[in-house]
Amino acid sequence: PLTASASNMLKDTIKAKRxxxxxxxxxTNTLNNTKRDIEDLTNGTYVQNKMKREVNEATSQYTNKVERVKNATDPDQLKRKVNNELNREFDEWLYDED
Known part of the structure; x- marks a missing residue:
């Protein structure tokens, strides 16, 4: 019982931190985007930069596929993949309702 209680406190602490x-x-993202937009409006480059972002977003699905193929054999990406799997298993433990 004591261990379970300590485990639940640990889980709650980790969840709150996350x-x-x-x-x-x-x-932070909202503030940074707002600052960027204000700066673009001040410089008169808002429309141009907005269009660049939209083009990048539209083409990202294709560039992401190319990146995935490149990353399939990259050692750093393989490490990241293993780390993500460990994090997923940790999340299963964290959100497991015993």
Whole structure:
């Protein structure tokens, strides 16, 4: 019982930290995007830069496929893939409702 209680406290702490980090990341992204837009409006390059971002977004599905093929044999990407699998297993433990 004591171990289960400590385990639940650990899980709750990790979940709270993840939620905090996620919210902080969202706020930072929003602020950075707003700053970028204000700077673009001030410089008069908003429309041009917005179009560049939209073109990049539209072509990313194709460039991502090329990158995936390149990364299939890259040692750093293989390490990242194994690390992601470990993180997935950790998440299963973390969100497992015993």
């Amino acid at each position: 939620k905090y980090d996620h919210n902080k990341h969202q706020i």
